[in-house]
Amino acid sequence: MRPIRRLLVANRGEIAIRVFRTARRMGLETVAVFSEADAAAPHVMAADVAVGVGPAPVRESYLRPERILAAAKASGADAIHPGYGFLSENADFAEAVVAAGLIWVGPPPAAIRAMGLKDAAKALMQAAGVPVTPGYLGESQDAADLAREAGRIGFPVLIKAVAGGGGKGMRLVEEAAAFDAALASCRREAASSFGDDRVILETYVARPRHIEVQVFADSHGDAVHLFERDCSLQRRHQKVIEEAPAPGMDPATRAAVTEAAVRAAKAVAYEGAGTIEFIADASEGLRPDRIWFMEMNTRLQVEHPVTEAVTGLDLVEWQLRIAMGEPLPLAQAEIQLSGHAVEARLYAENPAAGFLPSTGPLNHLRLPKGVRVDSGVAEGGDVSPFYDPMIAKLIGHAETREAAIAAMAEACEGVEVWPVRTNAAFLANCLKAPDFIAGDIDTGFIARRLDALAAPRAPSAVALSAAAEAAVALAQDGDGPWGGGLAGFRVNGAADPAVRLFLDGKAMLGSPNGMSERSVLADADGHIVVFEGGEAIAFTQAAPGGLDESSGDGAIRSPMPGKVTAVAVEAGDVVEKGQLLMVLEAMKMEHSLTAPISGVVEAVLVSEGGQTTEGAVLARIVPT
Template sequence: MAKITSILVANRGEIARRVFATAHRMGLSTVAVFSDADAEAPHVREADAAVHIGPAAARESYLVPEKIIAAARAAGADAIHPGYGFLSENAEFAEMVAKAGLTWIGPPPSAIRAMGLKDAAKALMANAGVPVTPGYLGEDQGEDTLKREADRIGYPVLIKAVAGGGGKGMRKVEKAGEFAAALAAAKREAKAAFGDDRVLLETYVTRPRHIEVQVFGDSQGEVVHLFERDCSLQRRHQKVIEEAPAPGMDAATREAVAAAAVRAAKAVDYVGAGTVEFIADASQGLRPDRIWFMEMNTRLQVEHPVTEMVTGLDLVEWQIRVAQGEPLPLRQDEITLTGHAVEARLYAESPANGFLPSIGPLDHFRLPEFVRVDSGVEEGGEVTPFYDPMIAKLVAHGPTREAALSQLAEACDEVEVWPVKTNAGFLARCLEEPDFIAGDVDTGFIERRLETLAAPPEPSPAALSAAADAATLNLKEGEADDPWKGLFGFRLNAEPQTGVRLFANGQAVICDSLPDAPDRSVLIGEEGEIVVFEAGEAFAFRDHPPAADLDPSAAGDGQVRAPMPGKVTQVSVKAGDTVAKGQALVTLEAMKMEHALTAPFDGKVEEVAASLGAQVSEGTLLVRLATAD
């Protein structure tokens, strides 16, 4: 195999920057590709060369193999690294790269194909002696057949898309009567995400832990593991926090699961970085006989930094060396595990608003400097609706799990982002949950505590004090041209009040200045808006209520509008229907996920403006309701 001199990364954001960093350290030149939406992105600036590949939509740019290969040729790259997502697990693309005379920094196309379809992969693993979860892997996709198999397996049962991953096309079904609707939703989501609506069925493990093993193979036939990661803290099957090693993992169980992962990789002649994912029944702790193969990701994982932190190795460097024909840098007995590492995925989303993605400019963007930060954006940039809403990964490493968790929680507390909303406060609350700290976790951990973890936070007295001080300072600087603003303590026939009256979330609050309050980071926005950052949250205050609050006709009018640009994938109601508060009205696909928009109150559907398959912009009216008589 030829020596690599120049790498094009067929990806964007933080993974492109991550690969560039290692490539530059190794003395290699780098090439970025970018869509219209990413013309000013950091990964474009940091590459030695950059090539424009099309419009913002991924299907017209990052998902077009011919454009990627043409860009590599134009820029003189001799190798392509796919990152993760997009074309990273596309066997046809890997073949096209090789046919073009370029080096593919990834596994052989045959291995990608073997592991690309979950049903075929499970059959292959069973033949290789790797334990697999009981379920249905048949080719008959008829609804009656699937329902009959689900009844045979027993409820709860898990529906999973045959292609792809990331929780898309996956539904848990609690009872037989819910199966048809769940199947339709899973198939619809799988079709949209992967172009393939086939599914498989699995028995649902009641206390599941998500354990995965990082493996590496070379072209000489050697395969090693780099220990396990625990990715059990999830929401809607999307990983939220990952760590290495897995809490509660004893030596015997580690040996069993690692050996199974190595067997899985060898069964497909694996070369490069891969992750073998297992589901563990944690009802009696982690045990060798209660861990089953789920799937293999034939690429670098989002959570690979935690493995790098506990092993001291650069997995991207290993990928590059293996791709150019070198043997694995270390033997199995030379790979050691030191300390504990934890990663949190920082998303542009609003936990208090159903985790809806948040888009817009990053006017203020500050991340902590005492942990590892892998980010694809920067201050002055923008979060667009075209790609995944993950904006950074925060990774902490410590001598113990407790130390790593504490450090990462502190890091999440110090995140400052505005006006885009993030899940930083939610992450901090997860990391500080006593049961999580104790290692008592499974994949349902967040859902069982969602009401508390995702509840709209309240500013502390210290945050209110910071807002009061900032508002007072504004007044002193000449913004108080209305003399009545200075008379806040004056009331006819009432006790005098002190402090500053501000508005937060449309509600009036009294902000008292506390002489001994700890310092808080404060941002003064447009039109005197005061933003106080605390515990990963951003609290916004104004000296007047929003316009919508001043106009009674603008509040509670029953207009359900698109919270972001997206595609209407389901319309669940029609004009004249009676609906209950919280009932799904329209499903919108945006930023790679489906989002159900629900009724804000009990009422009657007056108008359905949404049409199935329509592309809508932010603020578009979808459904209008009238209050129940």
């Protein structure tokens, strides 16, 4: 065995802080790495030592293996934990860590390579007796060949990047006419995210459930599972809410899927933490013969806390002990399930605006009590356009699924963030949906209910009253205490006349009654913000001015900072309303901009590969 003394985490944000927490408990010294944008980030403050690794863009800092290794040398680290994302599934980096004489807290490079490419991994799993999803795993990447194979499989069909993961490089194609455009988009995103634009095809399961099994293996030939998680609530193939154990999982199906997962780990001589992902056909409930292998994530998962909650185990501690050469801490029979856990991913995004990323300062940040909160940001910091927009993971655990869901819904409704927008109210809506509570879920759950789940709620009478009271206080006292949140603020004395307020351009009346209990703040831009149900409702006292951009002035403005990855039109082109104009990449996701009106493209003001800022005019269209 080889002990670890000083551990470097080659990642940022909440996962770096999470690993540091366990390392500190085990008596290890910790090293953070940071980009120029993260110099004062919470994960830097949480470590014993911190080393800069370059400019803000990940390809110039966190994704530069030589800079991570140089940081390890400079700090005296003797081990590297990759967290998840960035370099965690990079076999070349793992080899470089070992070659540098450091301990790699992860699986062997050979195992990463074996499971890193979806086509090769599925072939390997077939040989090991693990059932795989029907589809096309052939070598040809010719667009015509792929279109022909898609027709053979039958639509709808999934296009998936060979090196994909995290929902990126994946497209659902409903009909043959849409295949070529979806293939091009998938390849573009795959090349940008993974440096590999090859794809495979899979048959599309009509009512899919995403079931994954947490596995661990040591260097002594033993492997175990830590039961399953259900990650079926997704939006655009990105996980939103995860839980453990999977609702509706019977003993026979659990035995089938967990045993298959352990076989898969042993087939590649795995070591450390890994997740075997399966897709289940839930049209007739979970059944042992209707679950197929999809892929293996050769790292710790974002949703690992739900497994920790139901097993009472520290998965990072297991990783570190296995990396030091110790045997698995427990045998399979000693690992028990207890209760139910649910995790929700709190993101800086605006559901009411199509879930566009929301970047900027975190002037006000209140995260809930009573549940586990894993976060990598702090009040006074900001949400950067360079990285994943996660604010926190909220994890609730209770004796029953119903109690865990209720605790999580309450937690999400208690989130307060401003001026950055979040998906907290959307998460609460998902958790309170009757079909979700009943366990009637699949990966299309959110898409079928998106309008209702993402719709901004109208302010209640209590919220209006709270805003009116704030307006009265501002008029009487100036700025006074309104620079920050005031939970449970009350105005004493008789009720005042109704106060005129504006919300999204609409006038409404609020009646101060001195009895409102809502957290309220006023900001420097004249907003009176009331927090209700996880939503930040921003009132103003002045009528909105300026041109309504939806009136069709023809200017195509960037909804966020980002990189222009594709431009589909040029000056002089005739376009129809809804036609694709260009594609932006931000927060590791692609966002398509379409024509808001029919007309002629007067000018295109950006080019492919260029950077843009929020609100910048990208093109102009003259209506016809």
